[in-house]
Amino acid sequence: MKFAQPEDRNIQINLAERREKQMAMLGAKLVERGTSARTATQAQDEAQTDNSVLSLCSGNVEKAVNRALNFCIQFEGSGEATIEINKVYDIAQLDSQAITALLASLQSGAMRLIDFVKYLQSINIIPQDEKAEDVIEEIELSRANSMM
Numbered sequence: 798m799k800f801a802q803p804e805d806r807n808i809q810i811n812l813a814e815r816r817e818k819q820m821a822m823l824g825a826k827l828v829e830r831g832t833s834a835r836t837a838t839q840a841q842d843e844a845q846t847d848n849s850v851l852s853l854c855s856g857n858v859e860k861a862v863n864r865a866l867n868f869c870i871q872f873e874g875s876g877e878a879t880i881e882i883n884k885v886y887d888i889a890q891l892d893s894q895a896i897t898a899l900l901a902s903l904q905s906g907a908m909r910l911i912d913f914v915k916y917l918q919s920i921n922i923i924p925q926d927e928k929a930e931d932v933i934e935e936i937e938l939s940r941a942n943s944m945m
Contacts (some may be wrong), residue, residue, distance in 0.1 A: 822918075855882045891920055 859882040866878045899916070902908040914932050917923040923932055 844880075852884045855884050858882060891922070 805933070837936045859880060862885070863879050870876045870878060901914060903910065903913050910933055911929050914923060918925045918927070918929065
């Protein structure tokens with residue numbers, strides 16, 4: 798004796814999934830970046846930035862704030878205002894093991910503090926426009942304040 802059972806997947810679901818894949822392929826072609834020559838590091842950084850949650854969230858916030866500004870301008874009657882949020886982020890190429898090794902060498906005296914600060918500036922953890930001496934002074938002040 799057999800029972801009549803519906804199939805796991807019916808024709809409508811298969812058709813919808815196929816359409817979804819086609820649209821995704823079309824969308825990917827529409828949003829494709831410029832194909833100029835670039836290094837593998839540049840391509841990796843662009844891919845990580847474009848697909849990051851932070852980049853997507855900041856893009857949504859930018860759109861929402863610009864829309865709110867446009868409503869305010871319409872209410873006021875005249876004017877112009879837009880904001881642009883930076884959506885390109887440097888990805889630190891430093892893992893916890895490297896940080897541990899650097900801090901151990903710093904604490905043991907094998908590395909000078911100024912060299913440590915300059916290294917952190919070179920990988921964009923500390924802003925490069927700040928002087929290393931100012932950063933060291935700030936660190937020493939915070940150490941003194943925390944000991945009080």
